Amino acid sequence: MLLIDLTHNAAAQFVGMILTFIVMNWIVFHNRKVLLLLSRALLFVLLSTFLYAHDSTPFSPNAAGSMSVTMIALLGAKAAWWFVGSACLVGLVRIFLIFERKPREARLLQDLVVAVLYGGAFLAVISYVLSVPVGTLVATSGVFAIILGLALQSTLNDVFSGIALNLGRPYTVGDWIVVDDGAEGRVVETNWRATYLINGANDLVTIPNSSLAKARLVNRSGPDISHGASVKLRFAIMTTPVAVVEVMETALKGANAILQVPPPTVKICSLDTESIELELSFRIASLADGVRANNEIFDLAFRHAKAHGIRLAGAAGSVRAPEPSSQGANPGTARRLVNALPLLGSLTEDEKEALSAVMTRRTFRKGDLIARQGEIMNTILILRSGVVSIDRDGTELMRLSPGDWFGEGGLLTETEEVGNITALTPLVAYEIDRDTIAALLKDRPTIADEVSAILSRRLSEEKRRLAPHDAAKPPLSLATRIRHIFNIEEF
Incomplete structure (x- = not known):
């Protein structure tokens, strides 16, 4: 008879559900995130059924009266309903980010959503469970929020800048970015306060989010990992500019470290009585190929120019080197x-x-x-x-x-x-x-x-x-x- 009475007792039912949930989460489903989410969803359904069975809803304020054991159980069920529902939504947000395969760079957005969900659940509990006017609480806390905001102005600037950067997504974790102050590197982490880069010297560079939000950024990894590059060369005037361009176009065709689609190009930058300056533009598969490609282009330009009898020229305004003597030993080709x-x-x-x-x-x-x-x-x-x-x-x-x-x-x-x-x-x-x-x-x-x-x-x-x-x-x-x-x- 005692067992039958307990099964019909609201407090016993509520305590039983909570204890079962704790055991299932901390012991049975430990480190099994999918099963944890399913158990929370099941508890949410059970709490909804429990409240409906006792003619109570999570959205209705409590009626004035004495506090019985059943009433306390219903209040606890209401509070649990709001927080468990928020936990289910948080789990869905995390699963969505995992399916997107970009959980790290979306961490700020994820934390913001989690904070909003749990903050809403907290206010709902205050309003519907504790019957405290939320408007009065918000108005009272607004004074403290103003004082706190003034004290943490710099930190809040970084926080909201981080939110804006994550929503705008000018870069993601793994991208190589360049800031207008000269800082550059690969993004390894971004959080509420700052963005962390690993530069070419393998040093960790920390940049506040507020500085990044105001700076002009160049994302060298977007829109894809291929990257454009160019080198400038000066040649002595020994033939027509078109002939020099054709020689350099042939040199670019022989390069193995660059992409041939889109085709590389050669542009005449300047021309005077003694020299012609060319810009050789090309695309590489990734930034990691930059040094190898540059070295190969310089080597090929020299070899092709030498093969066609074209000399390199000095920098503009420099003293011209004397012509090599044609006398003496000059081996044939x-x-x-x-x-x-x-x-x-x-x-x-x-x-x-x-x-x-x-x-x-x-x-x-x-x-x-x-x-x-x-x-x-x-x-x-x-x-x-x-x-x-x-x-x-x-x-x-x-x-x-x-x-x-x-x-x-x-x-x-x-x-x-x-x-x-x-x-x-x-x-x-x-x-x-x-x-x-x-x-x-x-x-x-x-x-x-x-x-x-x-x-x-x-x-x-x-x-x-x-x-x-x-x-x-x-x-x-x-x-x-x-x-x-x-x-x-x-x-």
């Missing part, structure tokens, strides 16, 4: 290419001279197929001018520019080409054939060891960058393969 070829760096001056004397000059038109994928080349081609593209199955692997070479793998070790080699622009190259290399190796067989060391590093680089499964074939050393191919005895 073939000899200069041999001197610059690391693969043949171990040759003596006499061997380089003999090699350059028998090199053959070859030209290719734009679009010519120089070698097919899987072909074993019997010559080494050193680029004098132009750009070569290497692609496999329709995917471009890399581009080569003046001073680069290819074909050494097939000539020395019978390695197949990793892709189709095509002239991307009109091309001039110098060729070293198998007979010339064979004569050098027979005169001095130790060249095989010297060449194999350099070739091994080059093939390892190609393996890592282009075709991991296409690098060298048999387990023989490169030096052994070279001796075997050219019939050179071991020493």
Whole structure:
């Protein structure tokens, strides 16, 4: 009979619901956020049913009268109804942010919504449960709010600036931003007070939200991670400006560290009697590629300019350097290419001279197929001018520019080409054939060891960058393969 009386007692029912909820949340569903939300929703439904069953609603003020145990239970149920309902809404807000996959940068907005929900629940409890006029309470607290606001003016400025920044979303966590005062870095956190950046020196930079709200920001990660960049170069007047522009456009076509879509551009910035200034604009895949792209562009600009006989000029207003003397030793094009070829760096001056004397000059038109994928080349081609593209199955692997070479793998070790080699622009190259290399190796067989060391590093680089499964074939050393191919005895 006692058990039946307890099941019909409002206070017992309310206490039972609360105890069950506490046990389920703190013991059974601990660290299970979805189940916690479901248990809160279930408790909210039970509280609603409990209030309805006892002819009470959360929105009705309490009737004046004596406070019985049942009345206290109903008051507790009303208060719990408001706070549990707010907790359910808070859980839905958090789930929405998780599905948005951007919970960190929306933390300020999330905290603001949570504060509004729980603040509303608190005022509702005061009004409907405690029967205290909310208007009087708000008017009384307004005086203290004014005093507190004046005392915390700077902090509140940062808080509301943080809310405005999170609503406007000029940046998100992970973006690289630049502030007009020179500060820049990657956003790692934003909270009520400040935004934190990691700069290029891996230092933590703290910027108050109020300062960011007033500053001019440049988001280098928007609208996508690709980033535009440019370099400026000055060239001596030795030909027409259009010809210099064409040379630099060709240099940009040979770059591997930049995007070719949208195509890079070359703009004439200034022109005087002694020099022409150009701006080379291009786009990189991400800010991390910036240094590598800049270095490559400067290198290619120098190589292409040198290949076409164009000199770099000094800064505007600087003293012009004297023209190089045309008298004395001035090696020809073939000899200069041999001197610059690391693969043949171990040759003596006499061997380089003999090699350059028998090199053959070859030209290719734009679009010519120089070698097919899987072909074993019997010559080494050193680029004098132009750009070569290497692609496999329709995917471009890399581009080569003046001073680069290819074909050494097939000539020395019978390695197949990793892709189709095509002239991307009109091309001039110098060729070293198998007979010339064979004569050098027979005169001095130790060249095989010297060449194999350099070739091994080059093939390892190609393996890592282009075709991991296409690098060298048999387990023989490169030096052994070279001796075997050219019939050179071991020493």
